Amino acid sequence: MAKQWKPAPSRPSPETWTGIVGWLRINLFSSPANTLLTILGAGLLLAIIPPMVRWGVFDAVWLGDSRAVCDSSAAAGNGGACWVFVKVRLDMFLYGFYPEPERWRIDLMFTVLGFSLIPLLAPDFFRTGRSQALVGGCGVAVVFLLFGALPAVFMIGYTFAPFLFERVSLWHTPQQIQAGKRSAAATGAIGVFAVVAAVYWSVRLAGVETAALPVSLSAGVLSLCLLFFGRLGLLVWRWIFLFCVFSVFAFFMLVGGILGLPEVETHYWGGLFLTLVVAGTGMGTALPVSILLALGRRSELPVVKTLCVSFIEFVRGVPLVSVLFMASVMFPLFLPENVTFDKLLRALIGVAFFYAAYMAEVIRGGLQAIPKGQYEAAKALGWTYWKMMGLIIMPQTLRLVIPGLANNFLSLLKDTTLVAVIGLLDLLGIAKAAMADSEWLGFTKEAYVFAGVVFWIFCFGISRYSVRLEKKYHTNYQ
Amino acid sequence: MQGLIDRKQSLYCSLFFGFGVITDRKSTNFCTATDSMADRYDRETDKTKRSMLNDTRVRGWVAQALVLAVIACVAGYAVYNVGQNLHKAGITTGFGFLNDPSGFDISQTLVSYSGESTYARALLVGLLNTMLVSVLGIIFATILGFFLGVIRLSPNWLVSKMAEAYTEIVRNVPLLLQILFWYLAILAPLPGPRQALNFNNWIYLCNRGMQIPRPVTEAGFGGVPIAFAIAVIFSIILVRWARLRQQKTGIRFPAYPVSFGVVVMLPLVVLLAAGVPVHWDVPALHGFNFRGGITILPELIALWLSLTLYSATFIGEYVRSGIMAVDKGQREATFALGYSPWLTYRLVIIPQAMRVVTPPLISQYLTLIKNSSLAVVIGYPDLVHVFAGTALNQSGQAVEIITITMAVYLTLSITISLFMNWYNKKFALRGF
Numbered sequence: 001m002a003k004q005w006k007p008a009p010s011r012p013s014p015e016t017w018t019g020i021v022g023w024l025r026i027n028l029f030s031s032p033a034n035t036l037l038t039i040l041g042a043g044l045l046l047a048i049i050p051p052m053v054r055w056g057v058f059d060a061v062w063l064g065d066s067r068a069v070c071d072s073s074a075a076a077g078n079g080g081a082c083w084v085f086v087k088v089r090l091d092m093f094l095y096g097f098y099p100e101p102e103r104w105r106i107d108l109m110f111t112v113l114g115f116s117l118i119p120l121l122a123p124d125f126f127r128t129g130r131s132q133a134l135v136g137g138c139g140v141a142v143v144f145l146l147f148g149a150l151p152a153v154f155m156i157g158y159t160f161a162p163f164l165f166e167r168v169s170l171w172h173t174p175q176q177i178q179a180g181k182r183s184a185a186a187t188g189a190i191g192v193f194a195v196v197a198a199v200y201w202s203v204r205l206a207g208v209e210t211a212a213l214p215v216s217l218s219a220g221v222l223s224l225c226l227l228f229f230g231r232l233g234l235l236v237w238r239w240i241f242l243f244c245v246f247s248v249f250a251f252f253m254l255v256g257g258i259l260g261l262p263e264v265e266t267h268y269w270g271g272l273f274l275t276l277v278v279a280g281t282g283m284g285t286a287l288p289v290s291i292l293l294a295l296g297r298r299s300e301l302p303v304v305k306t307l308c309v310s311f312i313e314f315v316r317g318v319p320l321v322s323v324l325f326m327a328s329v330m331f332p333l334f335l336p337e338n339v340t341f342d343k344l345l346r347a348l349i350g351v352a353f354f355y356a357a358y359m360a361e362v363i364r365g366g367l368q369a370i371p372k373g374q375y376e377a378a379k380a381l382g383w384t385y386w387k388m389m390g391l392i393i394m395p396q397t398l399r400l401v402i403p404g405l406a407n408n409f410l411s412l413l414k415d416t417t418l419v420a421v422i423g424l425l426d427l428l429g430i431a432k433a434a435m436a437d438s439e440w441l442g443f444t445k446e447a448y449v450f451a452g453v454v455f456w457i458f459c460f461g462i463s464r465y466s467v468r469l470e471k472k473y474h475t476n477y478q
Numbered sequence: 479m480q481g482l483i484d485r486k487q488s489l490y491c492s493l494f495f496g497f498g499v500i501t502d503r504k505s506t507n508f509c510t511a512t513d514s515m516a517d518r519y520d521r522e523t524d525k526t527k528r529s530m531l532n533d534t535r536v537r538g539w540v541a542q543a544l545v546l547a548v549i550a551c552v553a554g555y556a557v558y559n560v561g562q563n564l565h566k567a568g569i570t571t572g573f574g575f576l577n578d579p580s581g582f583d584i585s586q587t588l589v590s591y592s593g594e595s596t597y598a599r600a601l602l603v604g605l606l607n608t609m610l611v612s613v614l615g616i617i618f619a620t621i622l623g624f625f626l627g628v629i630r631l632s633p634n635w636l637v638s639k640m641a642e643a644y645t646e647i648v649r650n651v652p653l654l655l656q657i658l659f660w661y662l663a664i665l666a667p668l669p670g671p672r673q674a675l676n677f678n679n680w681i682y683l684c685n686r687g688m689q690i691p692r693p694v695t696e697a698g699f700g701g702v703p704i705a706f707a708i709a710v711i712f713s714i715i716l717v718r719w720a721r722l723r724q725q726k727t728g729i730r731f732p733a734y735p736v737s738f739g740v741v742v743m744l745p746l747v748v749l750l751a752a753g754v755p756v757h758w759d760v761p762a763l764h765g766f767n768f769r770g771g772i773t774i775l776p777e778l779i780a781l782w783l784s785l786t787l788y789s790a791t792f793i794g795e796y797v798r799s800g801i802m803a804v805d806k807g808q809r810e811a812t813f814a815l816g817y818s819p820w821l822t823y824r825l826v827i828i829p830q831a832m833r834v835v836t837p838p839l840i841s842q843y844l845t846l847i848k849n850s851s852l853a854v855v856i857g858y859p860d861l862v863h864v865f866a867g868t869a870l871n872q873s874g875q876a877v878e879i880i881t882i883t884m885a886v887y888l889t890l891s892i893t894i895s896l897f898m899n900w901y902n903k904k905f906a907l908r909g910f
Contacts, residue, residue, distance in 0.1 A: 027635035034634050041637040303542035307549070317891035318884045319848035325866050326884070329876045333563045334556035414652040421855060428655055444663040452651045452659065459650035 056081050056449070067440060085443040086450045089434045093450070096270015096425050102262065106273050108147050109253045112155060113280075115139030116246060120238055121465070129163060129234055136160060158245060162237035165226060188227040196220040208258050214251065218244040243284065266344040270425035270433075272454060274344075278351060278416040278426065283409050285352035290359035295389060297364055308360075315357035320418050323350045328422040347419045355412050359405060366401035367393065399473065406466030410459055417455075427451050560877060569874050576601070582868050584859045586775050597869055604864030605886060611778060611860065612847045615785035619846065620839075622786060623793025630798050641794070649791040654852050656788060661780035661856045671767050682761055688774040689761035696755040705748040706741070713737030777858035781850065789846045793839060800835035801827060833905060840898045844891055851887075861886060 017026060028038045059080025061073045070082035086093070095103050118135050119126035126132050136159030144152035200216035221244045225232065232240075254277070257263035269277070296308030315323070327350035328343065335341060370393055378388035398405075420429035431447040434440065564571055576598040583593055588606040591599055629641040648656070666685055668675070674684035682689040713733075720733035749756070761771030804827050812822040853860035854867055866883045870876055 027633070030633060034632075037632070037634045037637050041634070041640055045640065301538050301542050303546055307545070314884075314888065317888040319851040319862070319887060321851040321854060321862055322866060322880065322883050322887065325862070326880050329866075329870065330880050333560045333876060336559055337563060337566065410650075414650075417652040417654040418852070420654070421852075428652070428658070432658070444666070445659075448655060448659040448663050452655055455652055455655060456647065456650045460646065463650060 055079065070443075081446050081449070082443055083446065085434075085440050085446050089437075089440070092271060092434055093427065093430055093454075094271050095273050096430055097268045098264060098270070098273070099262075099268065102256070102264055104147060105253045105256070105261065108143070108151055109250050110273075110276075111143060111146065112139070112151075112158065112246065112249070115142070115155075116158070116238065116242055120235065120242070123235055126235075132234065132238075133160070133163070154249065158241065158249070161245075162234055162241055165222070165237045166232065166234050168226060191227055192220055192223045195223040211248075211252060211258050214248045218248050247284065266342050269344065271430045272427045274419075274424065275413075275416050275426040278344075278348060278419055278424075279409075279413045281348050282351040282355060282412050282416070285348070286355040286359055286412070287405070289352065289356035290363055291394070293356055293360035294363035294367060297360065298367055312357045312360050315354055316361070320351070320354050320415055321421055323354050324418060324422050326350070343422070344424060347422060347424055351412070351416070351419070355408060355415075359408050362401050362404035362408060363397060365404070366397035369400055370396055402473065403466050403470040406462060406469060410462045410466070413458060413462065414455070427454065564877075567874065571875075571877070573878055575873050575875050575878070578873070580869060580872065582872060584864055585857075586778065586859050597865075597873065600869055601861070601865050601882065601886075604859060604861040607858070607864070608847070608850055608853075608860040608862075611781050611785065611853065611858065612850050614782050615789060615846050615850065616843050618782070618786040619789035619793055619842075622790035624797050626790055626794030627797025627801065630794065631801055645791040645794055648787055653784060653788045653849055654855060656784040657780055657852055657856060660784050661776065665776040665780055671763060674763070674768075680760065682763075682768060685776065686767070686773070687776045688779060689768045689771050690774065691758040691760045692770070692772045693756050694759050696757070698752045698755040699749075701748045701752055702745045706745045709737075709741045709744040713740055716740075775858065777853065777856050780856060781853050781858050785846055785849060789842060789849075792842050792845075796835050796838045796842065797831070800831035800833075803834045804830045836905070837898060837902060840894060840901075844894055847890060847894075848887065 015022075015025065029035045059078045061070045061078075061080060061082050061084055063069070064084050065088060066084070067082075070084055073080065073082075091100075091103075095106060098106060115135060115138070119132045126135060136155075139159060140152055140155045143155040196216045196219060199219040200212050203212040203215050222240065225240055252258055252261070254269070255263060255266075293308050293312060296304045297312060299305050299308070324347060327346040331346055332341065374392055374396065375388065378392045383392075416426055417428045419426055420432070423429075425433060428451055431451045435442075435444050435447045561571075577596050579594050580597050580600045581593050582600075584591055584600065584603050586607055587603050588610060589599075589603060591603050626641050626645065630638050630645070632638050668683060668685040671682075671684045671686055674682040674689075676682055680691060713736075716737050717733045720731040724730055759770045761768045761773075808826055808830065809822060812826045817825070850860060851862040854863040857863060861883060866879055870879045873879070
C-alpha cells in the first residue's frame with residue numbers, strides 16, 4: 001500500500017521588512033546590541049527633553065510685563081523660564097543703547113538690505129528683470145508705507161538704477177579699452193575723474209560736506225565699472241550697488257550727522273544690530289582683501305609673495321582674541337597722540353583682516369583647482385595679468401569656493417561675539433548687560449538661551465544655504 | 479543643453495564677481511582679444527619699439543619696490559609714534575620688565591608662583607594653564623568626537639538622528655556663548671561650599687568649583703612609576719615584535735590586549751607588593767571653605783566642558799566623512815573574506831579613514847588651542863588672561879606683551895603644523 005503523501009508543514013511566513021513594523025525592525029531593533037542602543041537613546045531623550053520643554057514652554061511665564069509675575073510664579077513652585085524678562089528687554093537685545101527716536105534708521109537700513117539681498121541670494125528665482133522689478137516694487141511700497149516718502153525715493157533709485165546701468169553699458173565699447181587702445185583708456189580715466197570731481201563739488205555745494213568724499217568715491221567706482229568693463233549683467237550691477245551705494249547709505253543712516261539726522265556715536269550701538277553690522281562689514285571687507293592676498297600668495301613677485309605668505313601664516317597662527325587685544329591696546333600706540341580711532345572701527349579692522357587670511361586660503365585652494373590650460377589660454381591671447389584674473393580665473397575660482405566662503409562667513413558670524421572681549425556690546429554683551437540690571441537679577445539662563453536661539457537660527461540658516469550651494473555646484477561639475 | 483549650462487554658469491560668475499563678466503553671448507570680446515594678440519605680437523617681435531613701460535619684469539620690480547617703500551614708510555611712522563607715545567607715558571621699552579616682580583596673584587598655578595615672582599614666571603604659569611585646558615579639551619573632544627562620528631553612521635535610526643541633532647545644535651551656537659552659559663547660568667548658581675552637592679563624602683561640587691581627593695604618596699612609592707616605565711617599554715617592544723612576526727609568518731599575536739594588561743598589572747603588582755604606600759587627601763568642609771584635596775576652578779570646568787562639547791561636533795563630522803570616504807568595495811571585500819565587523823573596522827576601514835581624518839583633526843586641535851584663549855572672558859588664568867590681561871595692565875608694556883603672546887601661539891601652531899606635515903608624509907599613500 002502506497003504511503004499517503006503528506007506535505008511538509010508549511011514554513012512560517014517571513015518576517016515583515018515593510019511597513020511600520022518592518023521599519024522599526026530594520027532601524028531600531030535589528031540586533032540585540034541595536035535594541036540596547038535604542039533603549040539607551042530613548043531613555044536619554046526622555047531624561048533630557050521633557051524637563052527642558054517644561055522649563056522653556058509649559059512652566060514658563062509668557063504674559064505680563066514686570067518681574068512680579070515671574071516672582072509669584074516661582075513662589076508658587078513653578079521652576080519655569082521667565083520670558084517676560086526677554087520681552088521687556090527685547091528692544092535692548094535688538095538695538096542696544098541706540099537712542100529710541102532714531103531706531104527707525106536701523107529698521108530702514110535692514111529693510112533696504114533685505115530687499116536688495118533677496119534677488120542676489122536666490123538668483124534662480126529672480127533671473128529675469130521683471131521678477132527683480134517686482135521685488136524692488138514691493139520693497140519701495142514697504143519702505144514708503146513704513147518710513148515715508150524720502151526713503152522711498154532713495155529706494156526707487158537704488159532698486160531701478162541697475163536697470164539703467166545695464167542698458168547704458170550696452171552703448172559704449174569697452175572692447176577698445178580691452179584691446180589696449182591707450183587713447184580709449186585715457187578717455188575713460190578722464191571720464192571717471194570728471195564724474196568724481198563733479199559729484200564731489202555738487203554734493204559740497206548742496207551743503208552736505210561730510211558726505212562729499214564717500215558719495216563721490218562710490219560714484220567713481222560705479223563709473224569705473226561702467227567704462228572699463230564689458231557689458232555687465234543685472235545681478236552683477238546689483239552686487240556693485242550693494243558694495244558701493246548701499247554701504248555709503250548704511251553708513252550715513254547709522255552714524256547720522258547729515259541731512260538733519262542726529263549723530264549717534266558708536267558706543268551707543270549694540271545688540272543684534274551690532275552683531276550683524278560687524279559680521280556684514282567684516283565679510284564685505286574681508287572678501288576683497290582676501291582675493292588680493294590669495295593672488296599675492298600665488299604671485300611670481302618674490303617680495304609680494306613673501307609679504308602675503310607671512311601675513312596669512314601669522315594671522316592663522318594666533319587667536320582672534322589676541323588680534324582684538326592688539327587692535328584695542330597696541331593699535332592706538334601706532335597713531336600720533338592726538339589722533340583717536342573709533343573702538344568699533346578698530347574691532348572691525350581686526351576682524352576683517354583676521355578673516356581675510358582664512359578666506360585667502362580658501363580662495364587659494366580654488367585657484368589651484370583651476371586647470372592650467374585656462375591660464376595658458378588667457379596668456380596665449382596676450383591678455384594682461386589683471387584681465388586674465390578678472391575675466392577668466394577669478395569668476396571660475398569664486399564659483400568653486402562659494403561653499404568654503406559661506407563656511408567662513410558662518411564662523412565669522414559666531415566669532416563676532418568676541419568683540420565683547422574688548423567691551424563692545426554685541427548681542428552677547430547686551431545679554432550680559434541686561435542681566436546685570438538690578439531690577440532683573442537672576443535671569444542668566446533666559447538671556448543666554450534667547451541669545452543662543454537667535455544665533456542658532458542665523459547660523460543654521462547659513463549652513464543650510466551653504467549646503468544647498470555646495471550641492472548645486474557639485475552637480476554642475478558632474 | 480550646453481547653452482543652458484553656459485548661461486547658468488556665466489550667471490553665477492557674474493553674481494559673485496563684479497570684475498566684468500561676459501553675460502552677453504554675442505559679445506565680441508574674444509575677437510578683439512585675437513586682434514590684440516596680433517597687435518601685441520607685432521610689438522613684441524620688434525624689440526626696438528618695446529619700451530621699459532611694457533616690460534613685465536621691469537614693471538614687476540618697480541611695483542615691488544613701491545610696495546616695500548610704502549610698507550617701510552607706514553612701519554617707520556608707526557614705530558616713531560610708538561616711541562613718542564611710550565616716552566610720553568613714561569614707559570621704557572624692552573624686555574627687561576620680564577625680570578621684575580609681577581605683584582599679582584593667579585588663581586590656578588601648576589608651578590609654584592606668588593606675587594613676588596617675576597613676569598616671566600607669570601608667563602610660564604599662564605602658558606601651562608593654557609596647555610592644561612587644551613590637552614584636557616583635546617583628549618575628551620577626540621573621544622566624544624569619534625563616538626559621535628561612529629554613532630552617526632550607525633544603522634540605528636534613533637541614535638544616529640540624536641547625534642545629528644546634537645551636532646547641528648551645538649555647532650551653530652557661538653563657543654563664547656556656550657562658555658558663558660556653563661559658567662554663569664549653570665555653575666555660578668550652584669550652592670555655596672556649606673550646601674555643596676556631596677558625592678559620597680568624596681567629591682563636592684559648589685559655586686567655587688569641584689573638590690576632588692588628592693592621592694598623597696608615601697615612602698616606597700618610587701617603584702610604581704619605574705614599573706610603569708618598564709611596562710610601557712616592554713609593550714612597545716612587544717607590539718613591534720608581534721608586527722614583525724606577523725609580516726614574516728602570518729601568525730597574529732594579541733599584542734595590544736597583552737600590553738594593556740602589562741601596563742595596568744605591573745604597576746599594580748608593585749603597588750600591592752610595597753603595601754599600598756598611598757593615601758587619599760579627602761576634601762573636608764572647614765568653616766566657610768574646603769580644605770584638602772584638589773580644587774578644580776569653575777572657570778576650568780566651564781571652559782573645558784564647552785571646548786570639549788563644541789570641538790567634538792567638528793571632530794565627529796571629520797570622522798564621519800573620513801569613514802564615508804573609504805570605498806564601499808573595501809568593506810564588501812572584507813566581509814566576503816569572512817572578517818567580523820569589528821575586524822573589518824579595525825584592520826580595513828579605520829586605517830584608511832585615518833588618512834583622511836588626520837589633517838583636519840590636527841587643525842581642529844590647533845583651533846581648540848586658539849579657542850582656549852576665550853578663557854579671558856570668564857577669568858580662567860590662561861596665557862591671554864594672565865599675560866595679555868593682568869600683566870599688561872600692571873606693567874603697561876603693551877607692545878612687548880602682545881608680541882610675546884602672539885609669538886607663543888605662533889610657536890605652538892608652527893610646531894603642530896610641522897608635526898602634521900611629517901605625519902602626512904609618513905602615512906600618505908605611496909606610489910600615486
